[in-house]
Amino acid sequence: MNNLDQLLTIKDLHTGFRIKDTYYDAVDGVSLSLRKNEILAVVGESGCGKSTLATSIIGLYDRNKTRVKGEILYKGQNLALLEEDKLNHVRGEEIGMIFQDPLSALNPLMRIGEQIEEGLIYHTKMTKEERKNRVLELLKQVGIPNPERIARQFPHQLSGGMRQRVIIAIAISCKPNIIIADEPTTALDVTIQAQILDLLKELQNETGAGILLITHDLGVVAETADRVAIMYAGQIIEEAPVEKLFANPRHPYTRSLLNSIPQINSENEKLQVIQGMVPSLVKLPRVGCRFADRIPWIPADVHEENPTLHEVSPGHLVRCTCWQHFHFESEKGGNLL
Amino acid sequence: MSFMQIKDLKVHYPIRGGFFNTVVDNVHAVDGISLEFEKGKAYGLVGESGCGKSTTGKSIIGLEKITSGSIIYEGEDVTNKVRGRNTAYNRDIQMIFQDAHSSLNPRKRVQDIIAEPIRNFLKLSPGEERKRINELLAIVGMSEEARLKYPHEFSGGQKQRIGIARAIASNPKLIIADEPVSALDLSVQAQVLNFLKDIQEEYGLSYLFISHDLGVVKHMCDNISIMYKGRFVESGNRKDIYTNPQHIYTKRLLSAIPEVNPNDREERKKIRRAVEVDYLTNHHNYYDENGRVFDLQPVSETHQVATSAQNKGGI
Numbered sequence: 001m002n003n004l005d006q007l008l009t010i011k012d013l014h015t016g017f018r019i020k021d022t023y024y025d026a027v028d029g030v031s032l033s034l035r036k037n038e039i040l041a042v043v044g045e046s047g048c049g050k051s052t053l054a055t056s057i058i059g060l061y062d063r064n065k066t067r068v069k070g071e072i073l074y075k076g077q078n079l080a081l082l083e084e085d086k087l088n089h090v091r092g093e094e095i096g097m098i099f100q101d102p103l104s105a106l107n108p109l110m111r112i113g114e115q116i117e118e119g120l121i122y123h124t125k126m127t128k129e130e131r132k133n134r135v136l137e138l139l140k141q142v143g144i145p146n147p148e149r150i151a152r153q154f155p156h157q158l159s160g161g162m163r164q165r166v167i168i169a170i171a172i173s174c175k176p177n178i179i180i181a182d183e184p185t186t187a188l189d190v191t192i193q194a195q196i197l198d199l200l201k202e203l204q205n206e207t208g209a210g211i212l213l214i215t216h217d218l219g220v221v222a223e224t225a226d227r228v229a230i231m232y233a234g235q236i237i238e239e240a241p242v243e244k245l246f247a248n249p250r251h252p253y254t255r256s257l258l259n260s261i262p263q264i265n266s267e268n269e270k271l272q273v274i275q276g277m278v279p280s281l282v283k284l285p286r287v288g289c290r291f292a293d294r295i296p297w298i299p300a301d302v303h304e305e306n307p308t309l310h311e312v313s314p315g316h317l318v319r320c321t322c323w324q325h326f327h328f329e330s331e332k333g334g335n336l337l
Numbered sequence: 338m339s340f341m342q343i344k345d346l347k348v349h350y351p352i353r354g355g356f357f358n359t360v361v362d363n364v365h366a367v368d369g370i371s372l373e374f375e376k377g378k379a380y381g382l383v384g385e386s387g388c389g390k391s392t393t394g395k396s397i398i399g400l401e402k403i404t405s406g407s408i409i410y411e412g413e414d415v416t417n418k419v420r421g422r423n424t425a426y427n428r429d430i431q432m433i434f435q436d437a438h439s440s441l442n443p444r445k446r447v448q449d450i451i452a453e454p455i456r457n458f459l460k461l462s463p464g465e466e467r468k469r470i471n472e473l474l475a476i477v478g479m480s481e482e483a484r485l486k487y488p489h490e491f492s493g494g495q496k497q498r499i500g501i502a503r504a505i506a507s508n509p510k511l512i513i514a515d516e517p518v519s520a521l522d523l524s525v526q527a528q529v530l531n532f533l534k535d536i537q538e539e540y541g542l543s544y545l546f547i548s549h550d551l552g553v554v555k556h557m558c559d560n561i562s563i564m565y566k567g568r569f570v571e572s573g574n575r576k577d578i579y580t581n582p583q584h585i586y587t588k589r590l591l592s593a594i595p596e597v598n599p600n601d602r603e604e605r606k607k608i609r610r611a612v613e614v615d616y617l618t619n620h621h622n623y624y625d626e627n628g629r630v631f632d633l634q635p636v637s638e639t640h641q642v643a644t645s646a647q648n649k650g651g652i
Contacts, residue, residue: 045524193593222599242599262552271530
């Protein structure tokens with residue numbers, strides 16, 4: 001791994017929310033790095049802390065109720081400690097964000113063109129004429145037909161897919177080095193989803209930006225990502241290059257997730273899945289393997305006392321040691337190693 | 338033999354406007370579809386948002402007024418009938434809603450929610466009713482303590498289970514499931530799907546599964562219809578649709594689904610591009626000049642595709 005290629009390095013990040021004077025960490029010791037020209041997917045179910053991770057990076061949280069510890073290193077500065085006004089120069093200019101719901105992310109009272117222009121006014125010294133041209137260029141770049149007309153329209157006049165394209169245009173307007181995409185296609189139909197994902201990849205090829213893709217959809221991950229990190233209960237439990245993860249998943253949770261997908265090619269069998277769900281923030285056990293409760297048929301002594309990430313092959317990290325002894329409840333016990 | 342037939346169902350919404358707020362046009366939400374339901378089988382309705390699939394489900398159960406066409410249930414025409422509380426049709430057709438949370442009354446306890454269809458249709462004594470509620474909770478895998486709780490005390494997956502318990506309480510024959518798992522997380526979704534399959538086998542239920550997720554529909558359904566602009570573009574059994582899609586819209590939909598295999602994703606992208614080009618150039622073979630989908634033409638015994646009459650011979 002080349003250190004020069006690293007755009008963003010997160011070290012031991014803890015983001016906690018205050019509930020009745022106690023802070024509960026929703027992101028609990030996450031370390032990640034994002035490289036140039038790479039799509040890193042963060043995958044998990046609702047409540048696992050993946051969106052909190054995204055908002056921590058860009059500082060979109062309520063400072064009175066949130067505690068952020070750890071390092072988010074970007075170009076030598078720690079974003080977690082940065083003042084609001086300095087952070088404003090990072091947001092949009094260095095790090096662009098694509099939100100899940102395109103309708104609520106756009107201002108309903110502003111014309112599309114003005115909304116794209118906003119970031120340009122704040123971050124660049126372009127003249128009015130230059131900005132106008134840049135807006136049209138951006139709209140063209142994200143595949144919107146007839147940009148002159150669309151720029152004068154309001155968000156409600158566009159379809160969902162078009163709105164998401166506008167959001168992407170806003171995110172890339174200042175040519176950021178990093179794009180954080182939080183569930184960019186969840187609200188869209190499959191055919192539109194395929195178009196938006198293709199568009200993201202094309203834009204990345206042109207600009208060489210690093211994309212942090214946050215999603216719960218493993219299909220989207222398999223189609224787009226280069227590297228994958230699976231999150232469960234605030235921690236990364238498995239991290240691997242995309243081919244390795246799908247060919248050789250290790251952690252019980254990853255295996256359960258992959259088994260939960262009703263596949264187009266699979267036949268009419270039952271989905272093999274681990275019962276239960278992500279525990280809530282308050283009830284989360286903070287010691288030992290956080291997945292142990294979901295797999296009670298696995299003996300307790302195969303879990304680590306303080307589970308850490310182990311490198312099982314180059315680039316492939318798995319938390320805890322329980323995966324070596326794991327089998328689904330319906331299967332016979334056996335040793336994987 | 339099918340117990341229920343739907344013939345040429347149409348649901349049009351008037352668009353009002355102009356000087357005297359007269360009807361200027363109609364939205365053809367559902368525009369002439371036919372379906373038949375057999376016992377113990379699952380039927381899938383697939384389409385993108387706005388294609389009319391939810392309207393179809395709602396109009397079958399009677400939540401939406403039918404413009405024309407008919408629903409025949411066990412030999413009886415039940416279209417747009419004003420039905421009393423106790424009719425057999427109301428008892429035998431039940432619905433599972435997409436958003437479990439908003440389909441449960443927040444001020445009712447779980448036992449009252451589940452008991453509602455029992456009280457409406459079955460006339461049990463309080464003791465029997467309690468027994469039946471416990472039975473239903475056991476079927477959906479919840480403990481008896483849940484009876485006295487309120488909906489907000491449960492997670493999304495559990496709420497969907499309560500919705501399912503309510504739907505099966507009156508021993509229905511057909512359950513209309515409108516996107517029953519799309520609001521749920523992946524592993525919870527799998528748990529609910531497994532469970533829906535279990536009760537189908539056990540009680541011989543029929544399902545009408547309305548979904549945009551072709552993976553889920555393939556997992557659950559025997560017969561699948563693809564819907565576009567209120568009409569069926571293709572209809573057939575699982576094998577027909579997934580291994581031998583004929584209509585360009587079906588092909589496009591299938592090619593857009595992400596697959597859980599990162600190795601040949603470049604290849605899939607090329608196929609997707611090719612289908613997209615095909616979709617744009619051969620549009621006229623599949624839609625008439627007004628963009629309306631043609632009528633279904635049989636391809637094989639089970640498989641029907643919407644093409645123009647000239648194209649019938651071979652595509």
